[in-house]
Amino acid sequence: MASLDDLKKRISSVKSTQKITKAMKMVAAAKLRRAQENAEKGRPYSEKMNNIILNLSSGISDKENAPKLLTGTGEAKTHLCVVLTSDRGLCGGFNTNIIKKAKQYFQKILKENKILKIITVGSKGYDQLKRQYKENIIEKISFKDSKNINYFDADKVGKIIIDRFEKKEFDVCAIFYNQFKNVITQIPQEQQIIPLKSNEEKETSSNSSYEFEPEEDEILSNLLPKNISTQIFKAMLENSASEQGSRMSAMDNATRNAGEMVDKLTIQYNRSRQAAITKELIEIISGAESL
Amino acid sequence: MSEEFKVEIVNPEKSFLSKEDVREVVVPAFEGEMGILKDHISIISFLKPGIIRVYSNSEENKYFVEDGIVEFKDNNLSILTSSIYKVSDLDKNKIDQILKDAEKESSDNNIDDQKRYLIDQKIEVLKNLSLN
Numbered sequence: 001m002a003s004l005d006d007l008k009k010r011i012s013s014v015k016s017t018q019k020i021t022k023a024m025k026m027v028a029a030a031k032l033r034r035a036q037e038n039a040e041k042g043r044p045y046s047e048k049m050n051n052i053i054l055n056l057s058s059g060i061s062d063k064e065n066a067p068k069l070l071t072g073t074g075e076a077k078t079h080l081c082v083v084l085t086s087d088r089g090l091c092g093g094f095n096t097n098i099i100k101k102a103k104q105y106f107q108k109i110l111k112e113n114k115i116l117k118i119i120t121v122g123s124k125g126y127d128q129l130k131r132q133y134k135e136n137i138i139e140k141i142s143f144k145d146s147k148n149i150n151y152f153d154a155d156k157v158g159k160i161i162i163d164r165f166e167k168k169e170f171d172v173c174a175i176f177y178n179q180f181k182n183v184i185t186q187i188p189q190e191q192q193i194i195p196l197k198s199n200e201e202k203e204t205s206s207n208s209s210y211e212f213e214p215e216e217d218e219i220l221s222n223l224l225p226k227n228i229s230t231q232i233f234k235a236m237l238e239n240s241a242s243e244q245g246s247r248m249s250a251m252d253n254a255t256r257n258a259g260e261m262v263d264k265l266t267i268q269y270n271r272s273r274q275a276a277i278t279k280e281l282i283e284i285i286s287g288a289e290s291l
Numbered sequence: 292m293s294e295e296f297k298v299e300i301v302n303p304e305k306s307f308l309s310k311e312d313v314r315e316v317v318v319p320a321f322e323g324e325m326g327i328l329k330d331h332i333s334i335i336s337f338l339k340p341g342i343i344r345v346y347s348n349s350e351e352n353k354y355f356v357e358d359g360i361v362e363f364k365d366n367n368l369s370i371l372t373s374s375i376y377k378v379s380d381l382d383k384n385k386i387d388q389i390l391k392d393a394e395k396e397s398s399d400n401n402i403d404d405q406k407r408y409l410i411d412q413k414i415e416v417l418k419n420l421s422l423n
Binding site: 038041042044045046048049051052055056150151154155209210211212213214219222223226230233 | 299301302303304305306320321322325332333334335336337360362364369371373
């Protein structure tokens with residue numbers, strides 16, 4: 001059995017770990033509130049953007065000359081996957097869940113003998129993917145230096161994607177991120193952004209006839225690149241809220257586990273102390289008896 | 292009958308402005324300035340750099356935008372933009388900074404005509420702003 005001193009040391013070390021995890025939980029909780037607010041504030045923009053694009057694309061008459069960003073290249077050979085993860089660890093299954101989802105998709109694509117290209121956003125995603133898919137990763141982006149999520153960063157990613165699309169480097173583009181549902185549930189999402197998938201197309205009221213200035217296709221070709229940045233921005237916002245939520249619950253668990261461990265160790269410590277006292281007493285008594 | 296409609300300006304980070312009692316909005320549309328009154332026909336257009344003027348019953352506000360899309364439908368005007376500043380909040384330094392960025396961008400020879408037109412517009416607007 002460990003000596004009393006060892007036990008004492010372990011108890012204090014577990015206690016200080018508990019302090020750290022508790023502090024991290026508090027920080028995550030504070031950040032979560034802000035991230036959640038940001039995610040909610042950002043929603044109207046992306047929703048409106050989506051609406052306008054839906055209205056526009058349903059109004060477009062000449063489907064064949066429609067911008068490629070909307071309709072796709074007509075092929076589906078090369079897939080570009082943008083995996084959005086966090087830059088920091090210690091957030092439970094947050095990154096692993098995204099990676100798991102992405103890997104399923106990768107395997108599906110590779111099985112169909114299609115070409116896979118990956119862009120990772122956030123350093124954790126790169127760390128987890130580089131072992132298996134090193135030759136598929138064409139770019140890794142990290143925004144470690146920017147404190148808050150801002151549109152400028154999302155726009156940068158968007159521009160990279162569009163650049164590569166114009167160079168015909170890929171046909172289909174999907175992004176992977178965690179959607180924030182609540183603090184304990186984050187749903188890994190796969191969203192196709194090129195060509196644009198509009199599953200609600202039937203619902204759009206086609207009777208709303210718009211006047212366009214300039215022409216529809218010109219507006220569309222201007223709008224679609226922006227929409228990509230917007231979608232990425234939305235994903236980044238959702239991701240950051242999810243990351244904090246996930247970290248908060250992970251740290252909460254860790255704090256609780258540390259508490260349990262402290263209790264267990266304290267009991268053990270007390271028992272062995274008592275045992276030592278009893279032993280000494282027996283020694284004294286038997287010493288007195290032998291006199 | 293009231294002559295007011297609703298305007299909403301959103302940027303990616305948040306809803307920038309939302310007003311119910313607006314009489315007229317003048318936006319710098321791509322093909323020229325455009326005033327929007329109540330019961331305007333549904334329209335979608337995009338913006339060039341310029342000044343948005345919002346006239347409500349009580350006040351008049353000006354905003355500087357660099358780009359964006361406007362949508363007007365059922366007396367709801369939505370303006371989506373990635374960069375917007377209230378003119379009264381812009382001080383000399385800020386204007387100079389944006390101006391400097393724009394000039395740097397326009398010195399790049401590899402941009403197409405449309406972009407050049409937009410940047411020139413921006414520089415002109417900013418110069419006007421800094422004079423006032």
